[in-house]
Amino acid sequence: MEDCFNYDSVPLNYLHCLNPDCARSESCLRHLVTLHVPQSVKSIVTVNPANYPMDAGQCPYFRSTVKLRYAWGISTLFDNIPYKKALLLKGMIRTLFPKPTYYRILHKERGLSPAEQAEIAGLFAQACITETPAFDSYTEEYDWGGYHVPKAVNSL
Numbered sequence: 001m002e003d004c005f006n007y008d009s010v011p012l013n014y015l016h017c018l019n020p021d022c023a024r025s026e027s028c029l030r031h032l033v034t035l036h037v038p039q040s041v042k043s044i045v046t047v048n049p050a051n052y053p054m055d056a057g058q059c060p061y062f063r064s065t066v067k068l069r070y071a072w073g074i075s076t077l078f079d080n081i082p083y084k085k086a087l088l089l090k091g092m093i094r095t096l097f098p099k100p101t102y103y104r105i106l107h108k109e110r111g112l113s114p115a116e117q118a119e120i121a122g123l124f125a126q127a128c129i130t131e132t133p134a135f136d137s138y139t140e141e142y143d144w145g146g147y148h149v150p151k152a153v154n155s156l
Helices: 029-034 083-096 099-106 114-126
Strands: 070-071 137-141
Touching: 070 114, 083 099, 083 114
Parallel strands: none
Antiparallel strands: 070 137
């Protein structure tokens, strides 16, 4: 269990798990958030105990506590790339995201998940750029399963 867990980062209505007997509870994000619910929180959404699986290895509610490396900002992404290729890549990256999302990424208001970073690396390879994409900064964040992408707080 982490001592510096910030419950404020838990998405609204995130599913909690109250099963302390689960063999995977020590590495489950849903159980971790349950252990850190502050007294000021009046109610939480939980897994129905009748739905606890017999085999913890097959639990459909399990979310790993392993943090993912999110990338922030693309202002320096094209610095070491020839101008014409940089323009091509910029256009290709803009097609990956809706316009508002692209600008949120550009201005470090939205992080890029590991999968999105891999998509951008794929575009680099497609454009015959051997350089690995380097983003402005990185943070380690929990994977909330699509509820939201974390806001940048501290860069590594």
